[in-house]
Amino acid sequence: MGEWTEHLRQRKRFPVADREIESRGRAFQVGEPPRVTHLVADFRSTLYQSRDTKRHMHDVTILLQTLVAASIFFVWVVRYDNIIAEFKQYQLPDWLRDFVGILKLTFALLLLIGIDRKFLAVVGALGIAGLMACAFVTHLRVKNPPAKMAPCVSLLILSLAIAFFNYRLLNP
Numbered sequence: 001m002g003e004w005t006e007h008l009r010q011r012k013r014f015p016v017a018d019r020e021i022e023s024r025g026r027a028f029q030v031g032e033p034p035r036v037t038h039l040v041a042d043f044r045s046t047l048y049q050s051r052d053t054k055r056h057m058h059d060v061t062i063l064l065q066t067l068v069a070a071s072i073f074f075v076w077v078v079r080y081d082n083i084i085a086e087f088k089q090y091q092l093p094d095w096l097r098d099f100v101g102i103l104k105l106t107f108a109l110l111l112l113i114g115i116d117r118k119f120l121a122v123v124g125a126l127g128i129a130g131l132m133a134c135a136f137v138t139h140l141r142v143k144n145p146p147a148k149m150a151p152c153v154s155l156l157i158l159s160l161a162i163a164f165f166n167y168r169l170l171n172p
Contacts, residue, residue, distance in 0.1 A: 054169065061165045065111040065121060068128065068158050071151075072108040076101050090142050104131055111162065118166045125163035132156035 026033060076083060080101075087097040107127035114121020135152040 057165050057169060061121065061162055061169070062115055064158055064162050064165075065115060065125075068125075068155060068162065069108040069111040071155065072104050072128070076104055090138060092138075100131065103127065107131070114166065118170045121166040122163050122170070125159045125166065129156050129159035129163065132159060 083097065083101070087094070107124040110120045110124030110127070114124055132152045132155045136149060136156065139149045139152065
């Protein structure tokens with residue numbers, strides 16, 4: 001309500017020169033003067049209904065999905081030797097490494113397919129988020145420094161954001 005009273009206060013302070021210009025303009029008016037109304041929008045209810053907002057949200061999700069998928073492909077394909085060394089260092093079995101790799105690559109692929117099919121992006125993002133949460137717990141268990149935990153935490157946060165945005169696009 002404060003904004004409306006401020007508007008009325010400013011309206012009363014209308015400069016004399018502006019009033020003269022307005023009265024000269026109204027002299028051309030034929031018939032009754034136009035009725036002026038002030039409509040107030042509820043932006044909270046229209047936040048996700050705006051086409052521009054949906055378009056921006058869609059663009060952001062495409063960028064995030066591509067970034068997360070590319071980073072997972074890079075780590076699990078190009079730098080696979082590092083993955084083998086880490087799993088040995090953490091004394092985790094080879095079958096678990098292979099299973100996690102299959103899951104991560106599958107979920108990353110779902111992120112890319114999910115650019116057109118939002119439901120698959122939600123599934124892929126939640127899958128990656130779950131795996132990153134497990135990776136974070138593993139890093140805590142072996143007492144890694146925070147710098148070693150940063151990639152899994154950042155991918156966890158990005159994956160949750162991807163899931164949230166795609167869910168909002170599915171259910172406006």
